[in-house]
Amino acid sequence: GQQNTSVDQRLSELCELLKAEITYYTWVGFYFKNGDKEELKLGPYAGEPTDHIIIPFGKGICGQVAVSNQNFVVPDVKAQDNYIACSIHVKAEIVVPLFKNGENIGQIDIDSNVPDPFTEEDERFLEFINEKVAEIL
Numbered sequence: 199g200q201q202n203t204s205v206d207q208r209l210s211e212l213c214e215l216l217k218a219e220i221t222y223y224t225w226v227g228f229y230f231k232n233g234d235k236e237e238l239k240l241g242p243y244a245g246e247p248t249d250h251i252i253i254p255f256g257k258g259i260c261g262q263v264a265v266s267n268q269n270f271v272v273p274d275v276k277a278q279d280n281y282i283a284c285s286i287h288v289k290a291e292i293v294v295p296l297f298k299n300g301e302n303i304g305q306i307d308i309d310s311n312v313p314d315p316f317t318e319e320d321e322r323f324l325e326f327i328n329e330k331v332a333e334i335l
């Protein structure tokens with residue numbers, strides 16, 4: 199509907215802004231719980247298209263965050279065995295869950311082509327972004 203178009207548009211612009219302004223943010227996207235299913239569905243993103251539109255809970259970094267409700271910082275993706283590769287250029291990843299009324303409804307996912315770039319500052323910043331996003335959902 200009109201409301202969803204508007205929210206998707208704003209989230210898409212947010213992704214583009216984060217990707218443009220933060221040099222080591224190579225791919226920026228949102229995944230959301232897919233209805234009542236135990237899976238995530240890709241939402242708005244900025245960067246190269248990914249084949250991973252649907253991610254089952256528990257699979258990859260994103261699927262693990264859907265279950266753990268915790269931030270997941272990956273300094274080196276090659277050191278992870280439960281990891282879904284989207285691009286051979288990606289070196290690191292951060293996923294921060296998005297809570298609405300205390301419920302984990304999705305996440306922001308950032309890939310970086312730079313090794314080990316993410317700090318606690320990124321975690322606090324992305325938590326803040328997700329709080330603001332939750333207000334418009």
Ligand code: SME
Nearest residue numbers: 248258259260281282284
């Ligand atoms: N690497 C993620 C999959 C999503 S792509 O990074 C866009 C994962 O392991 O869950």
